Amino acid sequence: MLQTKGVETLANIPELRRRIFFLLAALAIYRIAVQIPTPGINTVALAALFDRAGGTIFGFLDMFSGGALRRLSICALGIMPYISASIILQLLTVVFPSIKEMQKEGPEGRRKIAYYTRYLTVAICLIQGFGIALGLERMTAPNGDPIVLFPGWGFKLLTMITLTAGTIFLMWLGEQITEHGIGNGISMIIFAGIVAGIPAALIRTVRFVKTGELSPVVLLLIIALVIAVVAFTVFMERAQRRIPIHYAKRQVGRQIVGGQTTYLPLKVNMAGVIPPIFASSVLMFPATVASFVPIDFFQKMAHWFQPGSLIYEVLFVALIIFFCYFYTAIIFNPQEVAENLQKHGGFIPGIRPGRATAEFLDRVLARITLIGALYVSAICVLPTILIKEFNVPFYFGGTALLIVVGVAMDTMAQIEAHLLTRHYDGLMKQGRLRGRGR
Numbered sequence: 001m002l003q004t005k006g007v008e009t010l011a012n013i014p015e016l017r018r019r020i021f022f023l024l025a026a027l028a029i030y031r032i033a034v035q036i037p038t039p040g041i042n043t044v045a046l047a048a049l050f051d052r053a054g055g056t057i058f059g060f061l062d063m064f065s066g067g068a069l070r071r072l073s074i075c076a077l078g079i080m081p082y083i084s085a086s087i088i089l090q091l092l093t094v095v096f097p098s099i100k101e102m103q104k105e106g107p108e109g110r111r112k113i114a115y116y117t118r119y120l121t122v123a124i125c126l127i128q129g130f131g132i133a134l135g136l137e138r139m140t141a142p143n144g145d146p147i148v149l150f151p152g153w154g155f156k157l158l159t160m161i162t163l164t165a166g167t168i169f170l171m172w173l174g175e176q177i178t179e180h181g182i183g184n185g186i187s188m189i190i191f192a193g194i195v196a197g198i199p200a201a202l203i204r205t206v207r208f209v210k211t212g213e214l215s216p217v218v219l220l221l222i223i224a225l226v227i228a229v230v231a232f233t234v235f236m237e238r239a240q241r242r243i244p245i246h247y248a249k250r251q252v253g254r255q256i257v258g259g260q261t262t263y264l265p266l267k268v269n270m271a272g273v274i275p276p277i278f279a280s281s282v283l284m285f286p287a288t289v290a291s292f293v294p295i296d297f298f299q300k301m302a303h304w305f306q307p308g309s310l311i312y313e314v315l316f317v318a319l320i321i322f323f324c325y326f327y328t329a330i331i332f333n334p335q336e337v338a339e340n341l342q343k344h345g346g347f348i349p350g351i352r353p354g355r356a357t358a359e360f361l362d363r364v365l366a367r368i369t370l371i372g373a374l375y376v377s378a379i380c381v382l383p384t385i386l387i388k389e390f391n392v393p394f395y396f397g398g399t400a401l402l403i404v405v406g407v408a409m410d411t412m413a414q415i416e417a418h419l420l421t422r423h424y425d426g427l428m429k430q431g432r433l434r435g436r437g438r
Contacts, residue, residue, distance in 0.1 A: 016182075016418045023181035026173055027192045033075050033169065034068040034193075038162050040148060040155045041072045045141035068193070072136070074166035077128055079189050082171050085120035087274065089113060094330060118171070125167045129160035182418075183411040191407040194400045214391070222392060229382065229397065233405045236375045239268040241368050243361070248345045266365060269372040270332060272406070275323035276380045276399045279316055308384050317377040324373035325366075334361035376402070 037043055050070045069076045093100040102109040137151040148155055170189055177185030208214035242263040283305055304311050338358035340346075347353045351360045382397035 125164035279319035
């Protein structure tokens with residue numbers, strides 16, 4: 001009889017320890033690269049400009065780049081061009097069925113899509129690099145100092161090449177983390193960029209308490225709220241509707257297969273963080289245009305669409321709900337799922353196979369997507385309420401919270417999988433040794 005061991009500690013598993021050390025080293029390299037500025041930039045003037053651009057798309061992208069855009073480092077674009085390229089290819093599957101068929105070709109099809117994603121990433125980086133260089137040449141700091149020291153085509157080309165190379169480096173670093181480290185490398189880089197702002201937020205909070213702008217009682221209430229919101233986010237990210245699937249018994253050759261019961265899990269938040277990212281980008285476009293075009297109409301529009309205004313928050317929630325349904329419809333096709341179930345002899349109890357199953361899945365998906373959309377909307381509106389109504393001195397909630405919680409959960413799941421695999425391998429070896437001794 002096998003004697004089971006307890007789950008081994010991290011110190012006793014060399015492979016897992018090596019993967020974690022590789023992850024930490026890669027993230028350290030990323031944070032060092034963030035500090036390297038692009039040549040030809042007045043960093044002091046640029047920092048002063050970003051202090052005024054918190055409500056534009058620049059401030060939004062700077063949060064995901066870990067402050068790299070604020071100092072226009074070689075990693076200023078971050079990994080967002082790669083994510084944008086991936087999303088664009090997913091959206092193109094609706095327009096071009098050939099791309100959708102390519103996804104079904106297995107490893108070879110996924111390899112082709114990866115190549116197309118990289119090429120599209122380079123194109124997006126070059127376009128964004130040119131736009132940033134052109135815009136910075138026209139900008140000045142609040143005190144009138146120029147942002148670009150030596151404007152011209154030399155600066156534009158150098159900025160385009162530098163920013164593109166920085167994003168490609170991060171893309172390569174993310175792939176190395178995925179292969180040799182723990183978790184999804186791209187997600188870990190975004191995670192590191194977001195959590196890099198936590199120390200500054202803590203210092204700012206302590207300063208507010210010392211100066212009396214934030215009372216200790218309010219601080220305790222904020223801490224309790226933060227814990228409650230994180231717990232609620234974890235619960236909702238794990239929430240799913242499990243639809244029972246029965247497989248009828250059928251004879252294949254001389255064997256009887258089927259007869260088992262399984263579940264089709266439908267996540268409440270199936271769209272993830274894509275809807276708030278899309279919604280924020282759309283709503284921040286007027287403020288970004290206003291920074292380039294000093295016209296009264298655009299200035300008024302930018303004021304209407306500033307984060308915290310009633311118009312902005314209402315449209316923000318409406319766009320999140322729209323993109324939740326839109327993106328969920330892209331990544332989950334009830335008709336295709338129903339056809340696959342029917343092909344393999346599966347059915348939902350009480351629902352006829354085929355069209356009736358597809359309609360049932362569509363109704364269920366519409367209901368849980370509404371719940372997920374309202375949950376994402378509440379999390380994304382939370383920072384505005386905390387900052388505007390309760391004078392909280394740090395940004396908490398929104399897309400950043402969804403990403404941090406999601407990445408942390410995925411990473412812990414992978415670590416647990418490594419621990420269980422190691423434990424299972426130990427049992428198998430012990431079983432083989434005892435079997436030979438008999």
